[in-house]
Amino acid sequence: MKPGIHPDYHPVVYRDRSADFAFLTRSTATSDKTIEWTDGNTYPVIDVDISAASHPFWTGRQRLLDTAGRVEKFRAKYARRRPAD
Numbered sequence: 001m002k003p004g005i006h007p008d009y010h011p012v013v014y015r016d017r018s019a020d021f022a023f024l025t026r027s028t029a030t031s032d033k034t035i036e037w038t039d040g041n042t043y044p045v046i047d048v049d050i051s052a053a054s055h056p057f058w059t060g061r062q063r064l065l066d067t068a069g070r071v072e073k074f075r076a077k078y079a080r081r082r083p084a085d
Helices: 067-076
Strands: 012-017 019-027 033-035 042-048
Touching: 019 042
Parallel strands: 012 042
Antiparallel strands: 012 019, 033 042
């Protein structure tokens, strides 16, 4: 790797506050806020709105859509009428 052209790659904690879930990983993202992790070290923390711990698809709380009803409603609304003979 060429020196001086790559961003700083360091440990960062991503925290999903809605699910009370956090994980430590490496990233180039930065933050002014810090958190003390379970290993006793202090890392920058990035708060996210949604993660796999709170996303409906991954948690199984996904709504099922009535696609057949939606298609029939669309067809009924935009159906072409035949001219009277």
